[in-house]
Amino acid sequence: MKLPAALLDTLHTTFGADACSTHEAERLAYAYDNSRRHALPDAVVFAQEHAQIEKLVQACREHRIPVIARGRGTNTTGATVPVEGGVVVSFERMNRILRIDPDNRFAIVEPGVLNGDLQRALAPHGFFWPPDPTSSPWCSIGGNLACNSAGPRTVKYGSPRENTLGLRAVAGTGEGFRCGTYTSKGATGYDFTRLLIGSEGTLALITEATLKLTPKPSGLRTLRAMYRDVSSAAHAVARIMAQPVTPCALEFIDDVALKLAHDHGGDSVPLAGAMLMIEVDGEPETLPSAVDAVSRAARGDGLEELRVAQTAEETQALWSARKALSPAQRTISPNKINEDVVVPVSRLPELVNGIRQLSHKHDVLIVTFGHAGNGNLHVNLLPRDEAERERAHACLAEVFALVIALQGTLSGEHGIGLVKREFMPLALAPSTLGLMRNVKQAFDPDGILNPGKLLP
Amino acid sequence: MKLPAALLDTLHTTFGADACSTHEAERLAYAYDNSRRHALPDAVVFAQEHAQIEKLVQACREHRIPVIARGRGTNTTGATVPVEGGVVVSFERMNRILRIDPDNRFAIVEPGVLNGDLQRALAPHGFFWPPDPTSSPWCSIGGNLACNSAGPRTVKYGSPRENTLGLRAVAGTGEGFRCGTYTSKGATGYDFTRLLIGSEGTLALITEATLKLTPKPSGLRTLRAMYRDVSSAAHAVARIMAQPVTPCALEFIDDVALKLAHDHGGDSVPLAGAMLMIEVDGEPETLPSAVDAVSRAARGDGLEELRVAQTAEETQALWSARKALSPAQRTISPNKINEDVVVPVSRLPELVNGIRQLSHKHDVLIVTFGHAGNGNLHVNLLPRDEAERERAHACLAEVFALVIALQGTLSGEHGIGLVKREFMPLALAPSTLGLMRNVKQAFDPDGILNPGKLLP
Known part of the structure; x- marks a missing residue:
C-alpha cells in the first residue's frame, strides 16, 4: 500500500520532517515487536502532543488508512505489528512526566514514559506504580496500559486496571476525549478507563494517563521453598493465598525449568520437583510476623527446604534460578x-x-x-x-x-x-x-x- | 402506557402467576426508591434465573417496552425509578450464593443476594467482600454492582470495580453473555466487567457475579481526632494518605454536622471544628505500629484531641457522632x-x-x-x-x-x-x-x- 499524497502532506505538516518518515530503514525498525512477527508500515510518525494524534487519526480516517499505536514494542503477541500496513505512531518521544502529586496519590504521564523512569521519579516521594512486567527499563507506560501488562506484584497490588484513575485518548473517530477521574473513587458514567486498558490500541490511542500511586513499603523479605513435586508446590500456593498475609510476589518454577536453569546457571541453582519464590513487603516491624505467616502456609506435605534470605546477597542468590531461566531457554x-x-x-x-x-x-x-x-x-x-x-x-x-x-x-x-x-x-x-x-x-x-x- | 397483551402473556408464561403482577398495589411498591422520586411501572416481575431475563428482554425489545432492573431500591439517585413505565424486574428472589471458593478467593452469587448475607456467609472462611455502602443488611450485590457503590472501606480496599472478577448478564439485545474471568488476572479482550459495573442497568442486566474475596484481617483499631477547623482536619487527611499505612476507614465530619449530631445525640458527641474517624486493620501484631504511624500523621497544626479506643465499648462511643448524624438530619x-x-x-x-x-x-x-x-x-x-x-x-x-x-x-x-x-x-x-x-x-x-x- 502506498499512502495518498494528501495524507503524506498532512503527516509532514502535523509532525514535521524529523518526526515523520517513509524511509525503508525507519519502516523496518517499526515493522516488528518482541513477538518476532513483522510487517512493514507505510510510514512512521513520532508524536509529541495530543493534538497531533487527533489530526493523525482524522486524516487516516478520511483515507481509511490503519493507525497503529506503539510504545516500545516489548509486547510478545504482535500487538504492534502493522499487519495491514498504514501509519505506526511511536510515542517514544512523548515521554514527559507531567505531574507527581503525592498528596493525592497520583501521577500524570505521557504514554512514552518508561516504566522504570517513572518508578525512579516516584521513589523520592515514597511511592511506586505497582504494575511492572519485569521489563521496566524498556517498556513504556502506554504499552503497559494498552496490554494490561501486570507482572509479579499483581498478586498483591493488581494490574494496570486497578492502578489507573483516568485517561486522555483519541478514538477511531478522530475525537479526543477524557475519561475517569483525578480521584481514587468515581461513579460518573461508564468506566471507559478500564475499557481502554487492555484494548491494545483497537479502540483509542492513549495520550495521557493519570496513574494511581501506592506508598512504597520500606521493607521486603524473600523466601524460597523447594518441593518434592509440582503438585505439592501448587497446594502450597493455594494455602498461602488462603491466609491473610498476601505476598507481593509468589512465583512458581517447575522441575523442567529448574533443570534447565541449573544446566545453564550452575550449582547455585537448586534442583527439586518444584520451587516457590515468595516475597512479602511492608513496614519493617511487620515483616517478622508476615514471614512467619507465609512460612506456616508454605509448610506442608512435600516441602523439602524453606530458606529465608537474611541479606541482600542471599536474596540475590535465592533468585538465581529465576534469573538464569530466560537465557537458558534462549540457548535451547x-x-x-x-x-x-x-x-x-x-x-x-x-x-x-x-x-x-x-x-x-x-x-x-x-x-x-x-x-x-x-x-x-x-x-x-x-x-x-x-x-x-x-x-x-x-x-x-x-x-x-x-x-x-x-x-x-x-x-x-x-x-x-x-x-x-x-x-x-x-x-x-x-x-x-x-x-x-x-x-x-x-x-x-x-x-x-x-x-x-x-x-x- | 398499557402493555401489549402478547407481552403480558410472555411475562406470565416466563415468570409464572406468583412472580408477575400488574396490580396497582404491587406496582406502587416498585415505583420508588431511596431517592423518594417515583413513577409507576406497568408490570413487576420477580426473576429467579438467567434464562428468564433473556426471554424478558427479548420480549420487551420486540414491543419497545422499557426494562428496569431493581435490587432493593436503596440507591439515592432514582436509578431504579421507572420514569418511562415498562417492566420492573426485581432480583430479590434471585438470591442464592452459588459458590464460595476460598482457595481461589472468589464467590459466585446471584444479584439479589444481600451484601450482609454474603459477608456472614464468608466470615467462617476468613474472607470478606470489601464493598459495603453501610447499608449491608438491606442492599443487594446486584445494586452494589449496578451503581459501583463503595462505602468507607474503599480507601483501602477499592470499589466494586476493583473487587469483581466476572459477570454474567443480558444485554439490551436480549442476548446473554459472560465477561471477565474466574481468575485474579486477565487480559483476554475488552473489560466488560468494569464497563457494566456502575452502568446502572442501562447496558445490560447482571444475572450472576464472580466476586473477588479479600482475607478478613483479624484486628481493628479505631482512632478519633478532633481539630480546630475543617482546614486543619483536611490537611491531616492528606498527611495520613501520604504515608505507607493506609487506614481502612478515614471519615470526616465538619463542625455543622457535629453540632447537629450533638444537639440530637447528647453530650457523648463532641463539639469541635472538625473530626476525623480513623480505623486501621491488620493482623493483631501489626496494629500497634499501624496506630503509631497513623497517629503521627494525624498530629499537626490544629489537632485538639486524639483518642484511641481500647475496648469495643470505647470504639462504639467514638463512632457515636457519626451514628447520630443520620437521624439528626432527618428531624431537620x-x-x-x-x-x-x-x-x-x-x-x-x-x-x-x-x-x-x-x-x-x-x-x-x-x-x-x-x-x-x-x-x-x-x-x-x-x-x-x-x-x-x-x-x-x-x-x-x-x-x-x-x-x-x-x-x-x-x-x-x-x-x-x-x-x-x-x-x-x-x-x-x-x-x-x-x-x-x-x-x-x-x-x-x-x-x-x-x-x-x-x-x-
Whole structure:
C-alpha cells in the first residue's frame, strides 16, 4: 500500500520532517515487536502532543488508512505489528512526566514514559506504580496500559486496571476525549478507563494517563521453598493465598525449568520437583510476623527446604534460578512460544500435570513457571527445529483447551494481539465477541485502529 | 402506557402467576426508591434465573417496552425509578450464593443476594467482600454492582470495580453473555466487567457475579481526632494518605454536622471544628505500629484531641457522632438532598470552605461529612420548606461547578441515576458523552434498558 499524497502532506505538516518518515530503514525498525512477527508500515510518525494524534487519526480516517499505536514494542503477541500496513505512531518521544502529586496519590504521564523512569521519579516521594512486567527499563507506560501488562506484584497490588484513575485518548473517530477521574473513587458514567486498558490500541490511542500511586513499603523479605513435586508446590500456593498475609510476589518454577536453569546457571541453582519464590513487603516491624505467616502456609506435605534470605546477597542468590531461566531457554530455542495462561489457583496442579502430558504427547519441550499467586503461568514451548515448531502449534491449541476446561483464560498479562486472536472463540462465546465487535464499532466505526488484532 | 397483551402473556408464561403482577398495589411498591422520586411501572416481575431475563428482554425489545432492573431500591439517585413505565424486574428472589471458593478467593452469587448475607456467609472462611455502602443488611450485590457503590472501606480496599472478577448478564439485545474471568488476572479482550459495573442497568442486566474475596484481617483499631477547623482536619487527611499505612476507614465530619449530631445525640458527641474517624486493620501484631504511624500523621497544626479506643465499648462511643448524624438530619429536613461529590484529597479544604460560602450565599443549611480518604464527601443540603428547596437546587448547581473546578467529579459512589443526569455535561465533555451514547447503542440498540438514566 502506498499512502495518498494528501495524507503524506498532512503527516509532514502535523509532525514535521524529523518526526515523520517513509524511509525503508525507519519502516523496518517499526515493522516488528518482541513477538518476532513483522510487517512493514507505510510510514512512521513520532508524536509529541495530543493534538497531533487527533489530526493523525482524522486524516487516516478520511483515507481509511490503519493507525497503529506503539510504545516500545516489548509486547510478545504482535500487538504492534502493522499487519495491514498504514501509519505506526511511536510515542517514544512523548515521554514527559507531567505531574507527581503525592498528596493525592497520583501521577500524570505521557504514554512514552518508561516504566522504570517513572518508578525512579516516584521513589523520592515514597511511592511506586505497582504494575511492572519485569521489563521496566524498556517498556513504556502506554504499552503497559494498552496490554494490561501486570507482572509479579499483581498478586498483591493488581494490574494496570486497578492502578489507573483516568485517561486522555483519541478514538477511531478522530475525537479526543477524557475519561475517569483525578480521584481514587468515581461513579460518573461508564468506566471507559478500564475499557481502554487492555484494548491494545483497537479502540483509542492513549495520550495521557493519570496513574494511581501506592506508598512504597520500606521493607521486603524473600523466601524460597523447594518441593518434592509440582503438585505439592501448587497446594502450597493455594494455602498461602488462603491466609491473610498476601505476598507481593509468589512465583512458581517447575522441575523442567529448574533443570534447565541449573544446566545453564550452575550449582547455585537448586534442583527439586518444584520451587516457590515468595516475597512479602511492608513496614519493617511487620515483616517478622508476615514471614512467619507465609512460612506456616508454605509448610506442608512435600516441602523439602524453606530458606529465608537474611541479606541482600542471599536474596540475590535465592533468585538465581529465576534469573538464569530466560537465557537458558534462549540457548535451547530462539523461537520459544511464550504463553501466559491463567487458571484459578486451586487448578494449578491439574494445569501443570496436564501440560506435562501434552508435552509428552506432542514431543515438545515445555517449561512452566510464573506468577502462581494469580494462577498465571508462563507456558513456554521450546521447539528446536521446524518439525518441532509444527508440533508445538498443535500442542498449543490443546494447552488452551485445557486452560478453558479448568475455568481459566488465554492470557493473564500478555494480551491477545495477533498471535492469540484465532483462539479467542475458545475463551469467549459468540455473544460476548459480538458485543465486543459492537463496542469496537462504537469507538472506531471505520476499523482503522490497529486492524487484525485482539478480535478474531 | 398499557402493555401489549402478547407481552403480558410472555411475562406470565416466563415468570409464572406468583412472580408477575400488574396490580396497582404491587406496582406502587416498585415505583420508588431511596431517592423518594417515583413513577409507576406497568408490570413487576420477580426473576429467579438467567434464562428468564433473556426471554424478558427479548420480549420487551420486540414491543419497545422499557426494562428496569431493581435490587432493593436503596440507591439515592432514582436509578431504579421507572420514569418511562415498562417492566420492573426485581432480583430479590434471585438470591442464592452459588459458590464460595476460598482457595481461589472468589464467590459466585446471584444479584439479589444481600451484601450482609454474603459477608456472614464468608466470615467462617476468613474472607470478606470489601464493598459495603453501610447499608449491608438491606442492599443487594446486584445494586452494589449496578451503581459501583463503595462505602468507607474503599480507601483501602477499592470499589466494586476493583473487587469483581466476572459477570454474567443480558444485554439490551436480549442476548446473554459472560465477561471477565474466574481468575485474579486477565487480559483476554475488552473489560466488560468494569464497563457494566456502575452502568446502572442501562447496558445490560447482571444475572450472576464472580466476586473477588479479600482475607478478613483479624484486628481493628479505631482512632478519633478532633481539630480546630475543617482546614486543619483536611490537611491531616492528606498527611495520613501520604504515608505507607493506609487506614481502612478515614471519615470526616465538619463542625455543622457535629453540632447537629450533638444537639440530637447528647453530650457523648463532641463539639469541635472538625473530626476525623480513623480505623486501621491488620493482623493483631501489626496494629500497634499501624496506630503509631497513623497517629503521627494525624498530629499537626490544629489537632485538639486524639483518642484511641481500647475496648469495643470505647470504639462504639467514638463512632457515636457519626451514628447520630443520620437521624439528626432527618428531624431537620425530611427532604434532604444527599450528594456525594469527590475531589482530590488535597483540595478538601477548598471544597469544604467553598461549600460553606455557598451555604451562606443561598441561605441553605449544609452539612458535610464522609469518606475523606478518597476525597469523597457527602454534601447534604437540608431545606426545611419549599422556598429553601428551590434555593437548595440553585445552590447544588454551584456545588457541582465548584467540585469540577477542583478537578473532582459529580459522584464518588452514589452514581448519576435520574437526579444528576442534568449535571453530566458539567463533568464530561461532549466527545466523552458522545462515545458513551455509542456504547449504550452497542449494548442496547433500542434504548429499552432503564431509559432516562445516567446519560443526559
